Amino acid sequence: MSDSVFLEPVRIGMVGGGADAFIGAVHRHALRLDGACELVCGALSSDTAKAKRSGLDFGLSPERAYGSYQEMLTAESALPPEQRMEAVAIVTPNHLHLPVALAALEAGFHVISDKPATLNFEEAQTLAAAVKAAGKEYGLTHTYLGYPMVREARHLVQSGALGTIRKIYVEYTQGWLSGALEQDNKQAAWRTDPSRSGPSGCMGDIGTHAHSLVEYVTASRMTDIRAWLQTHIVGRQLDDDGMCFFKLENGSTGALTASQVCAGEENQLRIRVYGEKGGLDWSQEEPNTLMVKYADGRQMRHRAGSNMPLSADAASMCRTPAGHPEGYLEAFGTLYINFARRLRGDQTAFVPGISEALRGMAFIQSVVASSEQNNAWKEIQNG
Numbered sequence: 001m002s003d004s005v006f007l008e009p010v011r012i013g014m015v016g017g018g019a020d021a022f023i024g025a026v027h028r029h030a031l032r033l034d035g036a037c038e039l040v041c042g043a044l045s046s047d048t049a050k051a052k053r054s055g056l057d058f059g060l061s062p063e064r065a066y067g068s069y070q071e072m073l074t075a076e077s078a079l080p081p082e083q084r085m086e087a088v089a090i091v092t093p094n095h096l097h098l099p100v101a102l103a104a105l106e107a108g109f110h111v112i113s114d115k116p117a118t119l120n121f122e123e124a125q126t127l128a129a130a131v132k133a134a135g136k137e138y139g140l141t142h143t144y145l146g147y148p149m150v151r152e153a154r155h156l157v158q159s160g161a162l163g164t165i166r167k168i169y170v171e172y173t174q175g176w177l178s179g180a181l182e183q184d185n186k187q188a189a190w191r192t193d194p195s196r197s198g199p200s201g202c203m204g205d206i207g208t209h210a211h212s213l214v215e216y217v218t219a220s221r222m223t224d225i226r227a228w229l230q231t232h233i234v235g236r237q238l239d240d241d242g243m244c245f246f247k248l249e250n251g252s253t254g255a256l257t258a259s260q261v262c263a264g265e266e267n268q269l270r271i272r273v274y275g276e277k278g279g280l281d282w283s284q285e286e287p288n289t290l291m292v293k294y295a296d297g298r299q300m301r302h303r304a305g306s307n308m309p310l311s312a313d314a315a316s317m318c319r320t321p322a323g324h325p326e327g328y329l330e331a332f333g334t335l336y337i338n339f340a341r342r343l344r345g346d347q348t349a350f351v352p353g354i355s356e357a358l359r360g361m362a363f364i365q366s367v368v369a370s371s372e373q374n375n376a377w378k379e380i381q382n383g
């Protein structure tokens with residue numbers, strides 16, 4: 001990661017992410033990674049006392065460890081501009097993404113939110129209108145788009161190294177919902193509750209990552225989808241497993257699977273993209289390697305941090321020397337530093353934004369509709 005340009009740190013207020021939260025700590029570490037952002041305040045829990053306690057535990061000053069996001073927005077708005085937070089990071093369950101984002105935008109703050117952007121596609125349209133009206137930055141933490149070798153994969157496709165793209169396989173398998181965990185695990189409880197998770201469980205939670213990876217690496221939109229969702233755990237309200245066939249606007253086709261009942265799997269996200277001249281293969285559990293196989297038998301192992309030539313984009317995102325692993329926190333950190341760069345005027349810095357938010361929610365909507373209608377082909381609405 002190039003550190004030659006000093007950025008005045010962007011002051012962040014976080015909603016959610018208090019003690020016992022899953023992804024909040026990752027955001028806290030990642031936003032500080034390059035010194036481009038700092039956490040200055042938070043409304044860190046749905047429980048007021050826990051929110052304040054978490055704020056103190058995380059080093060916030062007592063008066064800026066707020067009991068609710070509404071209180072945080074009001075109090076921060078009253079501070080002098082050079083002190084008040086500049087952006088709100090949203091790391092709550094999905095049903096709160098829209099209300100918190102709308103309130104933050106209305107109060108004049110930028111927003112960086114975890115995925116999926118909203119509860120459903122209609123909400124995403126409301127959000128898109130609000131972002132436009134507010135004229136503020138909106139970032140969506142589609143983590144996997146922050147990996148150097150994912151950037152390299154996109155570069156290879158765009159450079160024509162693989163030729164015309166024909167076939168994409170993407171799979172995202174986890175095993176943590178193989179049992180009825182929702183009885184006593186809060187992360188499982190809200191993810192399997194349609195009122196807090198949205199119309200899909202597994203496809204909304206991790207299928208959206210797979211979808212965003214396909215569209216990003218191929219630089220092409222998914223236009224049509226045929227889906228089959230399943231629920232393996234008796235009594236579970238949402239899908240915990242699914243398969244899709246899809247078409248992209250570049251004429252290629254592919255298959256996407258997402259499952260949270262693949263017992264024993266941790267976080268196996270893998271994408272393979274094949275063109276007429278060769279194919280690439282990237283796995284999240286081995287993130288510093290991008291394998292490329294060519295039709296003439298050559299095989300190239302592209303490695304993050306090594307001396308081999310990488311695209312400028314991918315090379316600029318490597319923080320450690322060859323053979324020294326980097327991964328998840330750094331990928332998140334790249335999204336945060338690019339968000340900071342955008343706020344400081346560099347509109348070339350890439351962070352998934354409101355168009356990716358709309359795309360992700362349109363994907364979920366079409367997957368659910370297809371599965372409910374006997375796996376019929378469904379168009380994916382353009383956001």
Ligand SMILES: NC(=O)c1ccc[n+]([C@@H]2O[C@H](COP(=O)([O-])OP(=O)(O)OC[C@H]3O[C@@H](n4cnc5c(N)ncnc54)[C@H](O)[C@@H]3O)[C@@H](O)[C@H]2O)c1
Pocket residue numbers: 015016017018019020021022023024043044045046047068069091092093094096114115116141142143186187190205
């Ligand atoms: N990008 C990724 O790779 C990734 C990974 C995991 C989770 N996520 C997303 O992050 C979000 C959070 O997931 P999680 O697993 O950390 O959930 P979690 O249940 O562990 O944490 C949610 C947090 O939100 C807080 N909260 C709930 N209501 C609140 C309110 N009204 N005000 C303030 N705080 C409130 C909870 O108290 C808790 O601290 C979800 O949208 C999820 O999809 C993204």
